[in-house]
Amino acid sequence: MLKSENLKEVVHNKNFARKDIVLIALHCDGGVGKKVSEIRKNLTDAGLRKSSQWNISYILGRLNGLAINTKDGWELTAEGRNAVSKLGIANKRLEADSFALDLRDLINKGIVSEDTKDFVLEAVSCYEIGHWRSAVVLSWIGAVNLLYEFVFQNKLSAFNAEALKRDQKWKTATCVEDFTRLKEFDFLQILTAISVVGKSTKNELEARLKFRNSCGHPNSFKLSERSVSSHLEILILNVYEPFSLSNVVK
Known part of the structure; x- marks a missing residue:
């Protein structure tokens, strides 16, 4: 558009x-x-x-x-x-400009985490110059980091309880970095269990994770600007917009 x-x-x-x-x-x-x-x-x-x-x-x-x-x-x-x-x-690649503007707007509106800001800025830059794989990978990392921040600020106790229920060896998370001990797929399952995201959103994020994995490793996988635009749009609507201004204690 x-x-x-x-x-x-x-x-x-x-x-x-x-x-x-x-x-x-x-x-x-x-x-x-x-x-x-x-x-x-x-x-x-x-x-x-x-x-x-x-x-x-x-x-x-x-x-x-x-x-x-x-x-x-x-x-x-x-x-x-x-x-x-x-x-x-x-x-005329105006669609690319629009997505880039959407992401930059979210940064300006106040993404709390400086680490996430860095990932988003790099993802935007990669998208603008046509580095599709890098844009996919970095935008996913930024989205996951936003979810980490939100859970840490708002749902930490519920998350630890659910993680322990699923794995008796789980060590209580006490900082954002502790979430990285989980595979991202498993992290998404817990988000649904503790009502951070719904099942439909979780399913779509699983698809984004698979897409990210396809782009993050040397292989013959081909992608286009349109597929990357769709990836970014889904992350904007389901992660960046709802969580960028929400990762504060309520």
Whole structure:
């Protein structure tokens, strides 16, 4: 999805007609429920000052069904989304920029652990330059570290009790590093048992762990930007967003 922060990358393309630029601006951030004033602001913020003189309502109304004006604002139709795709927006790595911005936003909002911040920053940098395997591995390490921090701050007693129930030789964890004595797969099972994550989330994180393992060892495994984007999106939605601001005692 194209974000408004990335709009400046495309609106100055001389090959785009005025109607194309307005369509792309509407497409930003999902293309749903946008007021004309918001579209105009996105364009001027992107440095296209001449757009302040455009009759955007008139332009949108003459797009032959590519956009509709609802009670919530202008929205792209399915045909409109297809038209944006045909303009080649998806080929400019703007999706990569959006994911990178999401991760950097989370850092700025306050990931507590400095170690986790370092991993996230490295993962972002790797993703931006197309180092897919490194981005997968580092983003996973950062996500697991967030979960370690959360459990240590909020669920340590419950975690130790469950770990001991599963393994009588378990030595009580007294610091974050002690969690690394467990395999990450086993750590995820305990998280579900003590209600830190649900079963569906646990299953998806197990899949992320397998993906990380495939990327973390020399082998013939092939991956693409799209598969890495999906990996990052799942970690953002299920770990980075819910836990980055939550790993404090409540």
